[in-house]
Amino acid sequence: MSRRRLKDIPIPVEEKPTKQEYAIATYLKKNCPTKKTKFLNHQVNYFYANKAIDILLDSQWATGKDVIFTDRQSVVDCMNKLLKLKFFHRAKKIPITDKDLKPKDLKKKKEKEKEEKKKKDTEKKEVKKEKEEEDEDETKEPGASDKDEKEGKDKDEEKEKKKKKKSKIKLDMHLEQVFVDGADAYVWMYDPIPFWYYIAGALCLFGAIAVCLFPLWPPTVRKGVYYLSIAAAGFLGVILALAVIRFIVFVIIWILSMGVHHLWLLPNLTEDVGFFASFWPLYHYEYRGEGYDKKGKKKKKSKQEAKEQEEQDKKSDGDETVDGQDTAAETDKPETDVERVAGEEQTGASETDSENSNSQPFEMVEKEDVVEEGEKGEGGKEEEEPKKGSCVEEVKESSETESEEEDEEKDDDKKTAS
Template sequence: MSGQRVKRKAPEPPPVEQPTTEEYAIASYLREHVPPKKTKFLHHAVEYFTAARAVDALLDSPWASGADNKPLLFTDRDSVTAYLDGMLRHKFFHRAKKIAISDRDLRRKQLKKLKKKEEEEKKKVTEKEDESGSEEDEGKTDDKGNAEETGGERSVGEGEASPKAASRKDGADKPKRRIKLDMHLEQVFVDGLDAYVWIYDPIPRHYWLLGALLVGAIVAVCLFPLWPSKLREGVYYLSLAAAGFLAVILVLTVVRAVVFVLLWLATWGRHQLWLLPNLTADVGFFASFWPLYEYEYKGKKEKSTDKKKRKTKKRDQESDNEGDLEADRAEEPAAEAAPEHPEPSGTGERDDQEGERDTPPADEDSGSERDE
C-alpha cells in the first residue's frame, strides 16, 4: 500500500458569474445615450466612451429616478461607479489608456485621410456658424429698425461677435488631438476621463429582419419552376432588359475609348476628350452617367515671364489711361471759370474817345445867349 500514489483532484475553477438582464439593459441604454468615439486599439477599429459621461447618463436614467417601474439602483456617483465596475468584470467593456499620436507616427496615406476628414469637419462647422450668424444678423436688423424709429441710436455690441461664436471659432482653429488606445494594466472602473472600450456589441434588429428577407428571397428563387406562367414570363423579359442594359454599357466603354484614342492621335496628345468619364469609376449608379464629357488641354503652356510681361503692359496702359482721364477732369473746371468771349485791353478808352469826337460843341451858343 505504501507504493501506491494517491491521485489528487485538480481544484475546480470558481463559477463564472453571468451578467443579469438589468446589466444588459443598462449596457444597451449606455450605447444609445452615450455617443461612442472611434479609434484604433491594437490595430483594430474600436468604439470607446469616457467614464464621466457614462456616470452622468446613468444618473439621469430611469434606474436613478425609479421611473417606468425600474428598480432604484443609483443614488450618487459612487453607486454608479461600483455598478459599472461589476459590469467591467462581466466583460461588457475594458479599461484602456490614451496615447497621443504625432504626425511622425503616421504614414503619408493616413495623414492625408486624417487631413481630409478634418477639412470636412471644419467645413461643416463653418456652414453651421454661417447659418447661425445669418439668423443673428436678421435679429440685429430688427433691433436696428427699432433704434432708428426711437432716434437712430446704435444698440450696444452692434457688429461685435458674441462670446459663444468667438469660442466656437477658437475651437475650430485649434487642431484636434489624435490618440490611440492601449491596454491598461489596472482593470478597474474609475470616475474620470479614462477611456473604456466596448466589448458588448449587440446585433441590431434590422439586421435580423434583413437576414430573414434574404433567406426568403433565396428560397423563392429556388422554387422558380413552381411560379405561375405570367410571373415567369415577366422575369424572362426583365432578364432580357438587364442583359440589354449591360450590352449598352459595354458598347459605351468601347466607344469612349475609341474616341479618346483617335482624338489623342490626331492632336499628338494635346486634346483629351472622355465621354462619360465616371462610367467605370467607383461611384454611384446615377453619378456614373454624369458629367456627359470631360475635356482637357495638355499643350505647351506659356512661360511665366511672358505672362508677367503682358500683365505689366496691361497695368501700364491702365495707369496711362487713368492719368489722361484725371488731366481732362482738371481742365474742365478751369474752362468753365473763364468768360466765353474775352475783350482785349484798351477797348474802353477807345470808345470814350470816339464819343467825344461825335458830340457837337455847345459852349458857343450858350455864351451868345448870355450876352444878349
C-alpha cells in the same frame, strides 16, 4: 489520494450576466455618447466614465420603482461588475503625433496649417485697419465705444474657443482594470446584435428557397422575371457598345488631327466611380497643340519646385537645432597647450612650404667647389658656363662680394695702423 485531492479542488465557474445587467449595458450603449479611435490598429468605440455615471443616475434604475443607484459610488460598484463581466475594458489615452500619421494625412495637415496661417495674417490686417478707423473716429460717444469693446472681446473669445481644437488620441491597454469615476476612457466590447439583422437573415433564407422553386412559380410571374432578365442583359450590352463607340470616335479624331485634338465621350464610363457619376460629364475635350508642351513643362516645374521647397524646409528645421548645438560646444571648449604647439608647428610648416613653392629648387654647395669650377671655366672652353639664375651663379656672386668686403676691411686696418 492525488485523484481525491484533484476532485476536491473546485473548478472556477464563469459568472454569466443577469438580465438586469444586460439591460443596463444596452441602455448605456444606446444613450452614452461614444467616440471612435484606434486601439491596437482596430477601430473601436469608447466612452468616458463620468458621463456614463451621469446617464445612469438619470435612468429608470435611479428614479423608478426598483432603485439600484442612490449615489455615484453605487454606480461605480455596478460598473465594476460589468467590467469584470467583459462588457468593456479600461484603456489608456495616448496623444497622436506626426510619426503616427500616414504621409497623406501629414500632407493634409500641413496644407491646413498653411491655410490657417494665411487666415491669421488676413485677420491681423483687418484688425489693424479697424484700429486705425477707430483712432480716426474720435467723435464717438462713450457708451457706444464701451459696447464696441464688449463686442470685440466676445468675438476674440469665440475665436480662441475655435482655435483650441482637441488633440486626437489613440488608446492602449491599461494595466489596472478598475472602473474609476473620472475622465478615463473605456472601450466597448459588448456589441448587441440588432433585431433587423434577424429579419434580413430570414428574408435571405426565404429568397434562396424561392429561387430554387422557380419551376413551381405561376406562368405570369415567370414571364415577368424573363422580361426583367432580358432588360438587364440589354442594359449591359448598351454600356459595352458605348465603351466601344467612344473609343472609335477618339481614334478617328486623333488620326485626322494628327494627335492635336483629344475628345472623349462619357470619360467616366470605365472609371471607378458611382453609377450616376459614370455618365457625367458627357464629353471631355483637350487640345494638345503648340502651347501644350510648354504648359505641361510649367506644371511639372511648379510641382518639382514645391517638392524641393518642402524638402528644404524639413532639412532646415532639422539642421538648425543640431548645427547650433555643435557650434556652441566647439566654441566653448578651452584650448590646451598641446593644441597651441601643434598649431604653431602647422603654421611654420605652411610658411616654409610657401617659400619653397615660390623660390627655385637649390642645393648646398661649398665655396671651394665653386672657385674650382670658376677656374676650370676660365681655363677650358669645353665646359659650359652656368646659366643665369642658377644656384651656382648665385653662390659665385655671394663669394665674390664677400672677398671684396674682406679686402676693403684689410685696407682700412692698414690705414688705421699707419
